[in-house]
Amino acid sequence: MTGFREMLRVNVDDFYELLSMVEPFITKTNTVMRKSISAKERLSVTLRFLATGESFKSLGFQFRLGSTTIGKIVEETCEVLHNVMKDDYLKTPTSEGQWHKIAEQFHIKWQFPHCLGAIDGKHIFIQPPANSGSTFYNYKSRFSILLMAVVDANYRFIYTNVGVQGRVSDAGLFAQSDLRAALDDRKLNIPPAEALPNTNIIMPYAFVGDEAYPLRNDLLKPYPHRQLQPEQRIFNYRLSRARRVVENAFGILANRLRVFRTTICLNPNKAVKVTLAALCLHNFLRNKQSDAYLPPGYTDWEDENHQLHDGAWRQERTLQSVNMGGGKNPTIAAKEQRDCLKEYFVSPDGCVPWQDQFV
Numbered sequence: 284m285t286g287f288r289e290m291l292r293v294n295v296d297d298f299y300e301l302l303s304m305v306e307p308f309i310t311k312t313n314t315v316m317r318k319s320i321s322a323k324e325r326l327s328v329t330l331r332f333l334a335t336g337e338s339f340k341s342l343g344f345q346f347r348l349g350s351t352t353i354g355k356i357v358e359e360t361c362e363v364l365h366n367v368m369k370d371d372y373l374k375t376p377t378s379e380g381q382w383h384k385i386a387e388q389f390h391i392k393w394q395f396p397h398c399l400g401a402i403d404g405k406h407i408f409i410q411p412p413a414n415s416g417s418t419f420y421n422y423k424s425r426f427s428i429l430l431m432a433v434v435d436a437n438y439r440f441i442y443t444n445v446g447v448q449g450r451v452s453d454a455g456l457f458a459q460s461d462l463r464a465a466l467d468d469r470k471l472n473i474p475p476a477e478a479l480p481n482t483n484i485i486m487p488y489a490f491v492g493d494e495a496y497p498l499r500n501d502l503l504k505p506y507p508h509r510q511l512q513p514e515q516r517i518f519n520y521r522l523s524r525a526r527r528v529v530e531n532a533f534g535i536l537a538n539r540l541r542v543f544r545t546t547i548c549l550n551p552n553k554a555v556k557v558t559l560a561a562l563c564l565h566n567f568l569r570n571k572q573s574d575a576y577l578p579p580g581y582t583d584w585e586d587e588n589h590q591l592h593d594g595a596w597r598q599e600r601t602l603q604s605v606n607m608g609g610g611k612n613p614t615i616a617a618k619e620q621r622d623c624l625k626e627y628f629v630s631p632d633g634c635v636p637w638q639d640q641f642v
Contacts, residue, residue: 288575291330292539297571301364301564302326308363320348320356328353329360333561336545358553361560368563372570375433375442379474386474386488388436394635395491395525396479400433400441402492402502403529404456405602406449408546409554419551421449422606428551429605430558431456433490434529438582439566446555452606454495466501473501481632484623491525495605498613500620516642518625521635531582534596536565539576544600589637 288294293301302323309326311319328346331337332353339350339357346353365373376382382399389398406427412419419426427449433442444460457463465471476487489503496504505522506515537543540561547554568576582594627633 290334291327292334292576293330293568294573294575297568297573297575298326298330301330301567304367305360305363308367309360320352325356325360328356329364329560330564332357333361333540333542333557333564336542336547338548354549358549358556361556364560365556365563368567369559372563372566373440373443373559375471378472382472382474382488385435385441389525390480392436393525393528395521396633397477397486397488398436398525399473399488399490399501400435401526401529402431402433402457402490402496403526403533404429404431404495404605405533406430406605407445407543407554407558407602409551410546410548412550419449425449425546427603428554428558429456430602431460431462431605432529432532432562433462434532436528437569438528438532438535438577439569440532440562443559443562445558445562446551452495454497456605457492457496466499479624479627479633482627482630484627486624486627487620489620491522493526498617498621500614500617503621503624506621506625513642514625514629517628517634517638518621520638520642521628527583531594531596532565534594534599534601535577535581536561537601538596538599540565543602589635589641591641 291298305326306322310322313319324346328342328348331345332339332342339353342348342353343350348356376385385400386396386398390396406421406425407430408425408427409419411426419428421427428445429447429449429451431444431447432440435441442462444456444462447456447459451459466473473488476485478484479486487500489499489501491503494504494507496502498504503522505519508519511519542557542561547557549557565576578595580595582596584592584594586592628638
């Protein structure tokens with residue numbers, strides 16, 4: 284049983300639930316010439332590939348199949364996994380009530396009010412695509428596609444954008460994303476600005492990101508790390524606690540589904556299919572609270588004194604961050620919003636007792 288969990292990163296019950304979802308779409312008909320590969324074996328091959336990132340040749344030896352056959356199985360099964368799971372396990376909230384639940388969890392777990400999610404971008408390394416020139420060539424001198432994601436307070440991906448060429452920066456990735464377009468056009472049904480807890484201070488709901496992202500009314504980032512006032516340090520500390528969820532989500536993804544610790548030897552379109560299937564699988568297993576996927580102590584944790592301790596994933600190699608871009612020229616309103624939240628965090632209504640000892 285332990286070997287099964289280690290090989291595929293799922294327990295037996297979760298495996299058969301996944302099989303029930305995909306079996307109708309990956310089952311093949313037997314022919315006079317040969318017996319078809321079962322849906323169970325096809326799913327096992329695909330989960331093994333995602334869990335280890337082993338080459339198709341290596342998987343072929345394990346499953347006694349040709350490497351070309353393995354490649355076709357992985358591509359087809361990943362596509363089916365995404366298609367059958369995306370509406371339940373990789374869906375961006377569409378109602379004010381759904382956003383409210385996410386913000387409530389950020390406030391309860393990380394003491395950051397009005398937070399809709401934490402955003403970040405990572406490189407997915409791929410083999411050099413044929414005739415692509417420098418299109419996918421990134422600042423790490425490798426070829427990649429980019430994954431930008433928003434994560435909720437429980438390490439689940441609630442928005443993803445995957446497939447942009449690796450040369451683009453974080454700010455550029457956000458600028459050309461459908462997330463920014465939806466925010467600009469007010470299509471996400473984000474709740475209107477409301478009073479911060481225990482006050483009459485009206486504050487919009489917003490995502491949180493690092494220094495690479497633009498400061499907007501709907502996207503908060505830290506104060507620049509130079510000559511900071513104590514209140515600004517406290518704001519940065521409080522924001523970092525909320526932002527930590529996206530770092531952990533990417534860390535879990537890369538170290539439990541180790542295909543992301545390798546160079547994926549597929550063209551960009553196929554690598555996108557692999558990534559989307561892995562994100563669906565991640566969210567499925569997070570909803571199941573599977574300890575086969577997320578063992579105790581794997582994520583960052585705080586002790587009773589709120590001292591931060593690194594999760595086990597930080598001892599492993601993880602995904603490379605996207606190059607810093609120019610998230611510049613914020614509006615006056617965005618600056619004032621951040622300053623207002625800064626003042627709230629040092630007020631009796633918004634402070635937490637331990638914050639001064641960590642800045």
